[in-house]
Amino acid sequence: MPKTILVTGGSGQLGRSIRALVKNDSNFQYLFPGREQLDLSNSASIDAFFKANTVDLIINCAAHTAVDKAESEPKLADQINHLAVKKLAKIASEHQAKLIHISTDYVFAGENFKPYVENDKVAPKGVYGLSKLKGEQAIGLLKPTNAVIIRTSWVYSEFGNNFVKTMLKMGKQRNELNVIYDQVGTPTYAGDLANTILQLVRSDKFNQSEFQTAIYHYSNEGICSWYDFAITIFELSGIDCHVHAIESKDYPTPAKRPHYSVLNKAKIKQTYGVTIPYWKEALQRCLSALQEINL
Numbered sequence: 001m002p003k004t005i006l007v008t009g010g011s012g013q014l015g016r017s018i019r020a021l022v023k024n025d026s027n028f029q030y031l032f033p034g035r036e037q038l039d040l041s042n043s044a045s046i047d048a049f050f051k052a053n054t055v056d057l058i059i060n061c062a063a064h065t066a067v068d069k070a071e072s073e074p075k076l077a078d079q080i081n082h083l084a085v086k087k088l089a090k091i092a093s094e095h096q097a098k099l100i101h102i103s104t105d106y107v108f109a110g111e112n113f114k115p116y117v118e119n120d121k122v123a124p125k126g127v128y129g130l131s132k133l134k135g136e137q138a139i140g141l142l143k144p145t146n147a148v149i150i151r152t153s154w155v156y157s158e159f160g161n162n163f164v165k166t167m168l169k170m171g172k173q174r175n176e177l178n179v180i181y182d183q184v185g186t187p188t189y190a191g192d193l194a195n196t197i198l199q200l201v202r203s204d205k206f207n208q209s210e211f212q213t214a215i216y217h218y219s220n221e222g223i224c225s226w227y228d229f230a231i232t233i234f235e236l237s238g239i240d241c242h243v244h245a246i247e248s249k250d251y252p253t254p255a256k257r258p259h260y261s262v263l264n265k266a267k268i269k270q271t272y273g274v275t276i277p278y279w280k281e282a283l284q285r286c287l288s289a290l291q292e293i294n295l
Contacts (some may be wrong), residue, residue: 002089004029005201006055008038008088009062016159017194018059031055040084041076048255050091058092059197060085060101063132066130067106070128077131085135089142098146098206099139100197103215104211105185107133110258117264118151125148125253140213147213149199150193150268153231154259158192158289163226167233168290171241181245185261186219191289193218196274201273210233216271217263220256220279232280236287 006209009015010032013192023029031053040062063081064070070077085101092099106129107122124130130164156162170177196218200206224232227245248257268274 004053004055005057005059006053007059007061007127008033008040009060010034012061012063012065013155013157013160013162013190014061014194017157017190018061018197018271020191020192021198032155034260037055040080041134041172043083043087046084046087046091050095052122054095055097055286057100057201058088058090058097059201060099061102063102064128067128068254069258070131071126072218074127074131077127081128081131082134082138086138086142089139089147092122092147093143098148099108099143100148100150100200101135101139102193103136104129105151105152105258105261105263106233107151108258110183110261112260112262115264116127116217118217118267125258128255136215144213145210145292148206149213150262151215151217152188152193152198152219153185153263155190155193156187156286158286158293159190163175163187163229164233164283164286167230167291168237168239171234171237171239174241176242176244178244178246178251179227179230180248180251181225182247182256183259184223184225185258186221186223186263187229187279187283188219189277189279190283190287191286192220192277196268196272199274200272205272214271216268217265218268218276219263219265220282221276222266222279223262224279224289231286232283234283236280 005028007015037047064077108116108122109123124133156164230243
């Protein structure tokens with residue numbers, strides 16, 4: 001079992017969700033460095049951190065996730081999502097540390113008609129998806145054993161900025177909203193993804209002395225559009241806001257989004273015995289957590 005676990009991106013949604021789950025866990029030493037201690041946009045910062053710290057497992061939750069901004073910041077997106085990941089994979093190999101890396105549904109074109117499996121053809125449509133794909137490929141080359149890549153989608157939580165919190169805010173301010181209905185996927189509650197990552201970390205399979213590096217898909221169960229997601233947020237929150245369904249072409253953005261990015265989770269369920277909650281049930285738990293925070 002790993003003794004020291006580094007969680008990068010500790011101030012992000014997933015990093016904070018992991019931190020919340022492990023606050024009373026004395027079995028491991030967890031490191032959640034801030035950007036001043038470990039800045040993935042700065043190669044020298046990465047070197048300095050690992051010179052001062054020895055870790056058994058890296059859980060890389062850090063990413064340049066601003067999909068539209070990535071179109072105008074391709075170098076920064078590539079540095080954080082690809083080159084820094086390449087460096088982490090190299091360091092993990094050199095130090096015999098294991099690696100869990102979080103990737104995205106945006107590595108796919110989004111033109112499928114059934115849920116994507118891990119070995120489906122990748123064809124990212126924008127800078128963000130391409131940079132994340134390059135990160136995956138770097139891990140495959142530099143760390144062919146003892147790494148896990150988890151692709152996920154539509155992440156939200158009670159932390160940071162996300163679609164759920166935006167809808168709650170706007171739904172209280174306005175009587176009606178336009179939301180896209182022709183992009184279909186599955187929301188992922190960061191708390192559930194965090195729980196699954198920790199289940200992997202504690203599993204016998206992950207703690208073998210050596211296993212083949214593999215890609216897995218994880219989101220909550222079920223399928224919806226952003227329109228369905230918004231409607232459900234308002235229904236569960238008791239917010240009276242009328243939602244109009246619009247097409248993607250009526251809401252142009254710098255980056256193209258996948259129209260269909262549902263992920264098939266059979267592999268992670270079979271390999272690690274993971275039980276995955278339905279997205280509406282997960283959303284209800286997030287909304288309850290937000291209520292507690294706001295009390």
